[in-house]
Amino acid sequence: NLRKVDPALPVPVETVTQVVDRIMAGRLGSEAPLAQQPIAGEFAPRPVQKVLIHARGCTAVKLVRKALEAELDVVLVQSDPDMDSVPADMVRAAGAAGTVVPIGGNTSDESYLNALSILNIAEAQQVDALHPGIGFLSETPNFAALVRQKGINFIGPKVMSMETMGNKSNAISTTMSINVPVVPGSHGIIDSSEKALEVAERVGYPILLKAVHGGGGKGIVKVARPEQLHQQFHQVTAEAKSAFGNGDIYIEKCVTSLRHIEAQILRDRFGHTRVIGLRDCSVQRNNQKLLEESGSTLLSEQLRSEVFACAAKIAEAVDYIGAGTVEFIYDVPSDAIYFMEMNTRLQVEHPVTEAVTGIDIVKQQFLIASGESVEHLTASETGYGLEVRVNAERCVIDGDGEVTFMPTPGKITKYQLPARDDVDLISMVDEGKTVSPFYDSLIIQIIIHGENRIDAIDRMRSYLETVVIEGVSTNISLVKRILSDEVFREGDYDTTYLPKFLNRIDVPALIDEIDEASGSRGDVVDLDSLRIEGSQELRVLSPSTGVFYRTPSPSEPEYVNVGSEVEVDEVLCVLEAMKMFAPFRLTSCAGASGALYPAGQRYRINRINVSNGQQVNEGDLLFVIEPLAAEPRP
Incomplete structure (x- = not known):
């Protein structure tokens, strides 16, 4: 039964009696070598006729579209909030060729990460x-092995490669x-902050602590x-263990001026092996990509050839099968490339490569999984591709004066994305649809093909002027400013471009643009509107849609x-939206003239109106508070 959960579980080499006899004889360790359980169905190609799509959002839209184009029967699994989603509607519209199956739950843990439920449905x-x-589970080797053990074709690489x-x-x-170049670093797991200090002294600061x-x-x-x-090492270790189930850390030298190449x-x-194109993904915020380009002439022909050769060598070294992405750091001052990582799955930004090649x-993924060859596949880039990720988020200036972006789930009240020959749209939203607070903020991918980089930029800029999305805030106003920025248009920047850009623009004006575009301007709240009639009490309303938590973690006090x-300025609760946790304070509430609750005033909590883990919408009542009289001076 354990092996059904973990196919790689070692095979027993001793009976219980043998273990007891050995320990009683004073021999604690076994001399028998561990025998690894052979993994069944490592890769067994067969024709694909009926496919289960384990995805949501934009990814599900793309996969459903391509599967139906290939005349495949589609089974789409969706969580409770996603049962009314755009991809679910697409599958239902396919009639007998489509089935939508609920997997229950709201969060990823309750739904898309529930491997056994997915397998049972399959x-x-x-x-x-x-x-x-x-x-979700796309890069989980054990999941791939379990799928194949069930006799189901896992559309992805070998378990060993993963x-x-x-x-x-x-x-x-x-x-x-x-002999593929890598960034200087530990080149292995670091198990203590003391060891980390030794490695850091050797490679030189700044360094990156990275979860394995x-x-x-x-x-x-x-x-x-x-x-x-010391502090950062233990913090990252704890965060990695919580987020990924594994706290192992390694060290890399921090390249101070780099471009992100794929x-x-x-x-x-x-x-x-076919390396079919390069992507430049250097416009990022907090290591999350915002714009992706294909057809870039950033690298010299020599470096470009080196990247292609290294990617092919890596794929061959691990006997890779399917679609994958090898990511590289381009060290701008040194004019050198270093291997960064390999993603053993489809990438969000893959359509920008499709645009120029x-x-x-996705069609090739289905064909390769069916046993077809890519021997006669040839790729040549024509023109220039540009992809924009439209996120449901608003721009805010936090209490420290830093510019940040907060997710804005909610209901789409107006939606216009005009069709155009040079535009490919992958959208998980439509008018009347709700953007859930339980997942990431990506709602639309817009891909443009142009004759060259400037032409693609101008085409994207003109197209975004025709887009209308109301009900939730988006980053479209930010993207339009980037596309008009001379530094971006000239192409002379690195991965620090976006933070620097935000430091030199009029951020309050950008905030106004985003609010106006979302249709939220004019929603004025002042202190008088929050007073409860007949008392001194005040209402505290949720500034956004999210999930309400009274504690930082289940084991800690409220x-x-x-x-x-x-x-x-004290934290009252945490609001989670789209995998981001935002501490909520009275200073988080802003009115027409700034802060709603004056600094220096103390309040008593008279009522907590929401249960722990409950979803709240923008404007919902969270707390009832009462101002306290100032304490007399001695």
């Missing part, structure tokens, strides 16, 4: 293939063994000075209780 629906999508490249430390060791199983901008922190290392690969079971990457006396 068996019950009698699918012959499973596409793991992007994120285990090797999914573990960042193993991936670096593998690439070093085939990290990804998506999580599990990575920059350390600039030795005195920061190579898209396709490889079949016959050993034919004409190769349908921030406040009824009767607590608080200052305006």
Whole structure:
């Protein structure tokens, strides 16, 4: 039964009696070597006719579209909040060719990460293939092994490839063994802050502490000075263990001026490798990509050839099968490239490569999984591709004066995305649809094809002027400003571009633009409107849609209780939206003329109106508070 959960569980080599006899004889350790359980169904290509799509949002839209185009029967699993989603509607509209199956739950843990539920649905629906999508379980080797043990075609690489490249430390060791350049660092797991200090002194500051199983901008922190290392090491270790179930950390030298380059690969079971294009993903915020480009002439022909060769060597070294992405750091001052990581799955930004190569990457995934070859596949880039990620988020200036972006789930009240020949749209929203607070903030991918970089930028800028989305705030106003910025248009920047850009623009004006575009201007709140008639009490309303938590974690005490006396800058609760946790204070509430609750005033909590873990909408009542009289001076 345990092996059904973990196919790689070692095979028993002793009976219980033998273990007891050995220990009683004073021999604590066994001399018998561990025998690894052979993993069944490592890769068994077969024709795909009915596929379970394990995805949500934009990814599900793209996969459902391509599966139906290929005349496949589709089974789409969706959580409770996603049962009314755009991809679910697409599958229902397919009639007998489509089935939407609820997996229950709201959060990822309750739904999309529930591997056994996914497997049970796959068996019950009698699918012959499973596409793991992007994120969730798509890079989990044990899940892939379990799928194949059920006799279902997992559309992805071998388990061995996933285990090797999914573990960042193993991936670096593998690439070093085939002479692919890597960033200076520990090149292995660091098990103590003392060891981390030794490595940091050797490679030089600043350094990056990186979680072995990290990804998506999580599990990575920059350390600039030795005195920061001890605290940061233990913080990242704890965060990694919580987020990824593994607290292993390694160290890399922090390259101070870099571009983020990706190579898209396709490889079949016959050993034919095709590197079909490069992407530049250097416009980022907190290690999350915002714009992606394909057709870039950033690299010299020599470096470009080196990237292609390194990507192919890595794919061949791990006998990769399917679509994958090898990511590189381009060290701008040194004009050198270093291997960063390999994603053993489809990437969100894959459509921008499709735009310039004409190769349908998802179609190739289905064909490779069916046993087809890419031997005769040829790729040449034509023109320039640009992709924008539209996120449901608003721009705010926090209490420290820093510019940040907060998720804005909610209901779409107006939606216009005009069709255009040079535009590819992947949208998970529509008028009347709700953006859930339980998942990430990506709601639309817009992909433009132009003759060259400036033409693609201008086409994207003109298209965004025609887009209307109201009901939730989006980052479209920010993107339009970026596309008009001379530094971006000239292409002379690195991955620090976006923070620097935000430091030199009029952020309050940007906030007004975002609010106006979302249709939220004019929603004025003042202190008088919050007073409860006949008393001194005041209402405290939720500033956004999210999930309400009274404690920082289940094992810790509540921030406040009824009767607590608080200052305006004390944390009252945490609001979670789209995987981001925002501490809520009275200073978080802004009115027409600034802060709603005056600084220096103390309040008593008279009522807590929401239960722990409850979803709240913007404007919902969270607390009832009462101002306290100022204490007399002695």
